Amino acid sequence: MEYFIQQLINGMTLGAIYGLIAIGYTMVYGIIGMINFAHGEVYMIGAFIALIAFILLAKLGLATIPLVLLLVLLVSMGLTAVYGWTVERIAYRPLRGSFRLAPLISAIGMSIALQNYVQVLQGARVKPLQPVIAGGFKLIESSAFTVTLSYLQIVIVVLTLALMAGFSLLIARTPLGRAQRACEQDRVMAALVGVDVDRTISLTFVMGAALAAVAGVMVTLYYGVIDFFIGFLAGIKAFTAAVLGGIGSLPGAMLGGLLIGLVETFWSAYFTIEYKDVAAFAILVLVLIFRPTGLLGRPEVEKV
Amino acid sequence: MMALPDAAGEALLEVEHLTMRFGGLVAVNELSFVARRREITAIIGPNGAGKTTVFNCLTGFYTPTVGRLALRHPRRTYFLERMDDFRIAQFAGVARTFQNIRLFPRMSVLENLIVAQHNTLMAASLFSVAGLFGLARYRHAERAAIERARYWLEKTGLTPFADDDAGSLPYGLQRRLEIVRAMCIEPVLLCLDEPAAGLNPRESAELNRLLLAIRAEHGIGVLLIEHDMSVVMGISDHIVVLDHGSLIADGTPDEVRSDPKVIRAYLGEEEDELPGDVAADFGRNHGEGQA
């Protein structure tokens, strides 16, 4: 039982991270109907920027943990957002109206390029980071197993919930959110009534990248090691989360992320850790085959 | 409802109680009509009346919520509501065109017509295996397919463009190519979704001639969705009028033209308050088509 509760906590933390990345997939899919294959790489870049920022701040002798965290979040979100914007500007915008597979292939190219760009610049080795936020609560102490809820896990879940809430408000209440929803419905019509479609799409990428950066900060803190390859698997899992939740739906992305995090954690805890990545892929395939609209998505009517 | 005057052909397609709902929206409601062999049946109605939805149900792209779509072949009857889209084309012999033309743009005009004969050629080539080894059986079948394509190309004046990419044709020719491509599957029922949209009057007249020729020489039924009244009134034998998904009139062009419900559907509810010249315009348009 204690073991179960511990896995639940761990799974939810992991799920929060996946959920944040999944939002980027879901928003981009909602607005331009493509899978941004490079999104996992953007998240990886966010993690690298966070790592570098942590080291720099430590060298500067800054030790107030909340302040460090805030600064790293801001720096990583800001700079990763520029990457998100650039990816859209270079690899996707020129392809609007090109043939069906073009944006997809371009996205794959972008993903490969970014991965190797970071490898070339920062080296292929695994990068460790000293724990920044240590300690936690001991929830249940028994002779066999101690359930702990670390401060870091609390930070991750709380931050994710706060971002989600802020984000939902942004989409629901602001002119930008309105423009976004308009573009989702009908891009041509939105342009006709004066929505700056290019700018809206750019901002969608910027927001998705900023959220992925938050996930990158979290993962750097949580696992303490990153490398240039983490974006690949995390990207696929987050995409699976987005599909599972219903692609295009923000709460769906969060829910899907949570489920994938839980499945993966429980799978490694109770079955075999070797095949934990297979679990995510299997879910992806099963969802796409049996319920392509996901849990919270709306059915798509084929336009003939 | 089925009390039509005795027409030339026997019943080919019987639509009974066709209803299509999308969530809460009723796109087609309890629609029943009959289309006959050797007749051109037009489905008309204001935008959003559910005409294309009827086509999508007939050709299997949508599965109707309720209703029976019976296609009478001489020896058996196909119930289209239960069939997959490609089987409807392959076995029941229902061909269609699309509102926004759907050609294979990066394939040549001739290839477009040969792809349409895919199933015949597949059978002749033993699923392409015979073709792989260059057996005579397949070569004959391919020659026959080219001959059929040539026949339709010549009929539509597309012969000089046969080896060009379909996507490079001017709009009017693309429309014509899509129609003859549909004819290449040798259908018993041809469904045309706004074939005259975007055509100039000369092209429109050519289209009329083509459709009349298809009816006369190939003895098939034609279903036609069209807004261009000169086409509709000019060539249809029978007109079905939809409004908001329901049937409001069904009869010959003359009957439909004078039907007050039809005029109201087209010109709005307050028909009496409309200036006289608009109503006259509507009538004149019909008259032109007849000429």
Added chain:
Amino acid sequence: MRPGATARLAGAGMGLDLPLILKEAGLTALVVFALALPLFGFRTVDSAGGLDVAYRFDWVAAAVAVAFVGRALLVAMRTLGGAQRARPGEGLLARAGRAFYRHTTWIGAAAVAFAVLLPLLPFADRYVIDIASYFLIYVMLGWGLNVVVGLAGLLDLGYVAFYAVGAYSYALASLHLGLSFWWSLPLAGALAAGFGILLGFPVLRLRGDYLAIVTLGFGEIIRIILVNWYSFTNGPNGISGIARPSFFGLAFSRSPGPGEVAFHEFFGLDYAPVHRIAFLYYLILGLALVTNLFTLRIRRLPVGRAWEALREDEIACRSLGLNPTNIKLSAFAIGAMFAGFAGSFFATRQGFISPESFTFIESALILSIVVLGGMGSQIGVVIAAFAIVVLPEWFREFQQYRMLVFGAAMVMIMVWRPRGLIAHRDPTVRLHAGGEAGR
């Protein structure tokens, strides 16, 4: 391009608009600064107390300077060049291209003749022949994937899985069942095709981008299984000592085993290791040419035309009575089959295989060969495979930039030449004989 730029252009005539240039260049430089600062400016290095960073601000400065000047030149060229921008170059390229297409048959024949004679040429030492057979594996894989991506328009990101199936089925068949290469070859092809159908059946009705990610997932699943199923695949250690193929029962070894006859003994030659390398080269050349002939042929058959039609418009296909699932499955299975053949050749050439050789990067490599070459173009694949496989062998010091360059090239090709290097497509059947020559 940008509305602002064109408006100014119209206002200022053909003169240089310095403020505009400075503004655009400045903005670009600013963006590049933000991009370069974290990853160029700092480099993580291992140190005694954990991770440390080193500084590389000179790189940032260089990147910003290049961006500023580059953008300024670009804008200047755009304003100055106006309408006739890049036209002459394009015309030249188009003319060269047309000449190329007119003579594709000859170029193809010459290339095949060259390939056949290659091992006999004076400069062809062991190394050259070995590289050439390595190159031909990718040509064959590219041609195989071309069926799926180029003709049928299905984006398959897990193609390497079928390659792995082929390689492992030969390795295991020769190891456990003692099957020879020639018996294993059809087996490997059939198994790979079977896997293709198995995967394709549930997923082929998915939309294009979903299909891409599911095939990617499938490729990873196969690799993870290969890594973890120790008892069957020997896990990450791989399988070594895979039997080498023989020349109609003649072994390529200095001292053949009991009851065996060596190739050099039979023909009365001196033993030379190059014999085997040349034999492997001809083997893959033969396999690749079979792939090519098959593809060229099937393009003119109903199935091949249906693939292309499906790529163009699936809904139209359905309205004409084409069963999309069967057509996609056939493309998938045939593409997989060729990957299976190539896989068994790979296993026999290397003598050793491990899951390392079948990562996503490999799929991406093959895909970029198809994309760069021009989807659907057979010659394009050869040219692209040369650029992607052989050129990096010559510039080994740049090895680490290889994938970076491919990724960037894929993006650039999609932006500037989405149909690939060889975008031309000849109809598979003509009504008017020799139509093209007249134009």
